[in-house]
Amino acid sequence: MLENRVYNFSAGPSMLPESVLVQVRDEMLNYQGSGMSILEMSHRSKVYDAVIVEAENQLRKTMNIPDNYKVLFLQGGATLQFAAVAMNLMTKNGKADYIVTGSFSKKAAKEAKKYGEVNIAASTESENFTRIPRQEELNLSPDADYVHICFNNTIYGTHWDYIPETGNVPLVADMSSCILSEEVDVSKFGLIYAGAQKNMAPAGLTIVIVREDLIGNAMPTTPIVMDYAEQANAASMYNTPPTFTIYVAKLVCEWIASIGGVAELNKVNVRKAAKLYAYLDESKLFQNPVSKESRSLMNVTFKTGDEELDAKFVKEAAAEGLLTLKGHRAVGGMRASIYNAVPEEGVDKLIAFMKEFEAANA
Numbered sequence: 001m002l003e004n005r006v007y008n009f010s011a012g013p014s015m016l017p018e019s020v021l022v023q024v025r026d027e028m029l030n031y032q033g034s035g036m037s038i039l040e041m042s043h044r045s046k047v048y049d050a051v052i053v054e055a056e057n058q059l060r061k062t063m064n065i066p067d068n069y070k071v072l073f074l075q076g077g078a079t080l081q082f083a084a085v086a087m088n089l090m091t092k093n094g095k096a097d098y099i100v101t102g103s104f105s106k107k108a109a110k111e112a113k114k115y116g117e118v119n120i121a122a123s124t125e126s127e128n129f130t131r132i133p134r135q136e137e138l139n140l141s142p143d144a145d146y147v148h149i150c151f152n153n154t155i156y157g158t159h160w161d162y163i164p165e166t167g168n169v170p171l172v173a174d175m176s177s178c179i180l181s182e183e184v185d186v187s188k189f190g191l192i193y194a195g196a197q198k199n200m201a202p203a204g205l206t207i208v209i210v211r212e213d214l215i216g217n218a219m220p221t222t223p224i225v226m227d228y229a230e231q232a233n234a235a236s237m238y239n240t241p242p243t244f245t246i247y248v249a250k251l252v253c254e255w256i257a258s259i260g261g262v263a264e265l266n267k268v269n270v271r272k273a274a275k276l277y278a279y280l281d282e283s284k285l286f287q288n289p290v291s292k293e294s295r296s297l298m299n300v301t302f303k304t305g306d307e308e309l310d311a312k313f314v315k316e317a318a319a320e321g322l323l324t325l326k327g328h329r330a331v332g333g334m335r336a337s338i339y340n341a342v343p344e345e346g347v348d349k350l351i352a353f354m355k356e357f358e359a360a361n362a
C-alpha cells in the first residue's frame, strides 16, 4: 500500500484497488493523448465512446453475461431501481413476490407497492434478519410478474447460499454489495441490479443486467430515463451517463481480469472471510449472530454485547489505521466490509488487532 493509506472497511463507498487509483491519477489531466481529462469529455465523443463500449465488453466478460441480456449504465443508485424494477416489470399481472431479508429488500418491497400488488413471500425480520429463508419457506405466487431478492444483505451481513427456484417467474436480484465478488450464473436471473459504489466503482453508477424479453412493457408513466427499453435502445445514453464512474468500472474489470478473473478473486474473498469468521467463532469477546450457512463474504458483523466496549474498539482500531468499522445503526456493534479491493493484509491486521483488544479487555 502507498504510504498514509489506511485499511477502510466502509460499507460503501468503499476501497478501490490501489493500482486503479494510480491509473486514474496518471490519466487524469490528459486522457490517452486527447489533451483533456476524462472528467471534461463529451459523452458523445469518439474517445469516450470507446470507454463505454469497452466497459460493457469488460463487464460482459468478467460476469460471463449471455448475449440475450442487456447491460445498462444508469444513475439514481440501487434505490431508484426499487421503483424502476416495478415500473418496468410489474406490468403483466400487476403483482410481484418480495423476499424480505433486510433493510434494503424491505425498502424495495415498500417502493414496489406504489406500483402494484406486493406479496411478501418470506421474511426473516422476526429473527432480526440473521438468516436467509430456505426454499421450502418461500410462499411464491405462480402468477407473480417476478420474485425479488437481495442477494447480499449489506447491513445484516447475510448472503443467499443458494439461488431460489422460481419456476417460470423471473428472479430479480439486488447485488449491490456482492457483484463481482463471486461467480454468478446470470442466466438464472431475469434481472440483476447493483449500485457500483460497493464493489466496482465510485458512487454515481448503477448497473442493470436484464434479459431482453423482459423489457419493452414499462408502465406508461415510467420516466424515460428509468425505462429499460429506452435506455437499451440508446446504449445507456438517452441522457448523459455517469461518464467518470463508468470509466473507473472499466478499470476495475480490467484489474479483475489481471488477477485471473472473478473465480480467482473469489478464492481470496473466501479466504479473507473464513479467517475472520474462524476467529469470531473462537472469540470469547466478539460474537457474530448470523446462521453459518447465511454468512456474507463481503460484510461481517460482530459485537461484544457492551456498547461502550464496542465504541472503544472502533476508536482504538481507527488509531491503528483500521477505519469505518462502526456497525449500521439498525444493528449496532461493528461491521467489517471486506470487499474485493480490501487487501488480505487488511483482514490479517484487523484480526490481529481484535485479538490484542480481546486480551486487553477480557
Ligand SMILES: *Cc1c(COP(=O)(O)O)cnc(C)c1O
Pocket: 012, 076, 077, 078, 079, 080, 104, 150, 152, 153, 154, 174, 175, 176, 177, 195, 196, 198
Ligand atoms: C447500498 C445498497 C443499496 C442502496 O444503494 P444506493 O446506491 O445508495 O441507492 C441497496 N441495496 C443494497 C444491497 C445495498 O448494499
